[in-house]
Amino acid sequence: MLQSVAKDRDLPAEMAAIGAAARAAATVLANTPRTAKDRALAAAAEAIRDQRDAILAANTRDVAAAEAKGATGAFLDRLALDAGRIAAMAKGLDEIAALDDPVGAVLAEWSRPNGLAISRLRVPLGVIGVIYESRPNVTADAGALCLKAGNAAILRGGSESFHSALAIAACLSRGLAAAGLPEGAIQVVPTRDRAAVGEMLAMTGVIDVIIPRGGRSLIERVNAESRIPVFSHLDGLCHTYVHAGARLEMAREIVFNAKMRRTGICGATETLLIDAAVAEAFLPAILEPLVAAGCALRGDDRARAIDPRIGRADESDWGTEYLDAVLAVRVVDDLDAAIKHIDRYGSHHTDAIVTDDADAAQAFAARVDSGIVMHNASTQFADGAEFGMGAEIGISTGKLHARGPVGVEQLTSYKYVVRGDGQVRP
Amino acid sequence: MLQSVAKDRDLPAEMAAIGAAARAAATVLANTPRTAKDRALAAAAEAIRDQRDAILAANTRDVAAAEAKGATGAFLDRLALDAGRIAAMAKGLDEIAALDDPVGAVLAEWSRPNGLAISRLRVPLGVIGVIYESRPNVTADAGALCLKAGNAAILRGGSESFHSALAIAACLSRGLAAAGLPEGAIQVVPTRDRAAVGEMLAMTGVIDVIIPRGGRSLIERVNAESRIPVFSHLDGLCHTYVHAGARLEMAREIVFNAKMRRTGICGATETLLIDAAVAEAFLPAILEPLVAAGCALRGDDRARAIDPRIGRADESDWGTEYLDAVLAVRVVDDLDAAIKHIDRYGSHHTDAIVTDDADAAQAFAARVDSGIVMHNASTQFADGAEFGMGAEIGISTGKLHARGPVGVEQLTSYKYVVRGDGQVRP
DSSP, rough: OOHHHHOOOOHHHHHHHHHHHHHHHHHHHTTTOOOHHHHHHHHHHHHHHHHHHHHHHHHHHHHHHHHHTOOOOHHHHHOOOOOHHHHHHHHHHHHHSSOOOTTTTTTEEEEOTSSHHEEEEEEEEOOEEEEOSOOHHHHHHHHHHHHTTTOOOHHHHHHHHGGHHHHHHHHHHHHHHTTTTOGGGGGEOOOOOHHHHHHHHHOBTSSSSSEEEHHHHHHHHHHHHOOBBBBBOOOOOOEEETTTTOOOHHHHHHHHHHSSSOSSSSSSEEEEEEEEHHHHHOOOOOOOHHHHHTTTEEEEEHHHHHHOEEEOHHHHHHHHHOSSSEEEEEEESSSHHHHHHHHHHOSEEEEEEEOOOOOHHHEEEEEEEOSSSEEEEEEGGSSSSTTSOOOSEEEESSSOOOOOETTTGGGGEEEEEEEEEEEEOO | OOHHHHHHHEEEEEEEEHHHHHHHHHHHTTTOOHHHHHHHHHHHHHHHHHHHHHHHHHHHHHHHHHHHTTHHHHHHHHHHOHHHHHHHHHHHHHHHHSOOOOOTTTEEEEEEETTTEEEEEEOOOOOHHHHEOHHHHHHHHHHHHHTTTTEEEEEEOOGGHHHHHHHHHHHHHHHHHHHHOGGEEEEEEOOOHHHHHHHHHOBBTBBSSEEEEEEEHHHHHHHHHOOOOOOOOOOOOOOEEEOOTTTTHHHHHHEEEHHHHHHHHHHHHTEEEEHHHHHHHHHHHHHHHHHHHHOOEEEEEHHHHOOOOOOOOOHHHHHHOSSSEEEEEEESSHHHHEEEEEEEEOSSSEEEEEOHHHHHHHHHHHHHOSSEEEEEEEEOOOOOOTTTTTOOOOOOOOSSOOOEEOOOGGGEEEEEEEEEEEEEOO
């Protein structure tokens, strides 16, 4: 019976209703003052604290089902909530409320000789669709960021986090209601049916931008299926390049942190490049703490000739985002070779050079075509909060609209307002 | 024989070679100082002046062929060059050379408590594909704007302007050579074969952004076929709304200019909305000069009841970009009704309100979801040069990346450069 009920659902009609509610809400939100948006966020945070037990119960269901299906430890770790994570989620909403309101900000204003006064004002994008992995906190983060930027959000989390997402969405709805904002402002797709993703991708003219978060297969599906503009959050295939001008101690600390602090985040370094001139002197010492921490090493022949603890890398290693305690290691001739490697195998996310040579650092920063280029710092700093930009919805690896951390400002557009007193064009 | 030669062309290989040359050029251009780019533009302008007769001869061939095929007068007017237009084209290049270099500009910089110094720098987009109508000057304008912003350009003009485009492209090549810049920086697709457009649209990973200029059918084809991000320049279905608080004299002048100054540009007003409260008093006087200038009028029943010179509009009139001396006229109840009409039928390009009521103007500016909103000014000011932004490649009606006039700044992206002295993330 349940199955037949599920089959009877009219998914396209349901999604159309969600889309219509989102568009109507977006029109309201575009002219909602920050006080109301912030009140909604604070009330949602409060609701999450109040509803902690209900959220945990929903999450327990999700985790049990995922375990029964044989999910990996890393997957379960992303899925599972506890009291601390729920408190952090609520705190995250309060922090987003505290951010400056991007909407209405005057980005520029000037006058023309004919007396026209022109201003460029920040405005919301409209309706944002977010498709993400089974990480319950993203429901709160993404919904809150979209709301703060004056956008309506249609959220679709991984099906394994379904009950958790609904429980969190209920708290967001309470927040919206407390501030008198339309329910359609933040909606979670209320079905685990994977066809809902296809429906979302087809909502051209309803959804203004799609933000896919998750593996490469999701991004590829979105790019292949959808006509809606996309902020791509591609792999973080990040490199740390130890230049001949590096100091060994700094290089060792940065490489260790860039790889091992958290191996599962997109800003984790996956490949170490090291100049041939210092490889023999530096490589064993740089790798020592990695080996001690259990990191597997895969390198080219030149690296392996220097340090036998390095296993053999094949071509695919240079293009693999391990997201694990595995490091690819390659000896390069010089800066040019390092940049060429990064250009060929990187994902334009975050790449770092370690050197005391200012010219080399400058050339690296200018020529590496990545959203974030680091000098003498760990790639793990690639994070909106670390940049001081507040919470982010992801790191964009595309060049259009948003590059690097996508925070509230990147979730907006702008318009021109031109004021005259009767000007006509000659 | 000629046909068999044409069939033997290996178009995919040719386009792949163009793409490879463009990518290589983009890498060079990204780090080319403004002096070299400006020298190339000045030398190209000089070459256009030198080669005036050759360009005219090529254009004469194009015009003759178009005439033989029965092209309309408006089409031939866009296609035809004369000495004055060629001089204007060369001057346009000099003006683009004189613009500030957007590349390398520091958009923001700040430091973090941990000592990391973060800067956001403007960088080129990469390779830009421009597909445009048979307007020879666009070859020069678009190529120059892309170059100024540090991008390589692949240009595909309407096939009727083929010989003109090649003659102009030869001048651009001379400019590039004079400055020692790669030939691949500005390339015109050297075939009239319409399949070349399909090839361009498939060059994902080679072309970073496509800018389609032209009719709705081109935009729709690009959106349907291409996976490459697009700056859409959709129709300019612009409205001028005469609010109850307008002064008649100002309204009459603005409406006349907005419609009739040049009817064929995207900023021309296509629909006049007028408040019922003033329609009877104002409408005949506003329409008087339009009728005298030969403008056809199509209105709803309320407008026709006031002024019998107005013909009957049907539903399709509200959604038609006439680009001609035709004006749709509708009486609306109030500001809300005007905004609702614009939201339903407009193209989010440029819409104007005429009123002395500051609150109404403010509400119109806030609620009309268009790239450009005008108050007491003609919609014909919707133009990058009129905004003081210099030359533009078009007016974007999308909300992502670029909205409104697309000039050199809108043809760029940004990157973050983070400088540390050994920071690792706790």
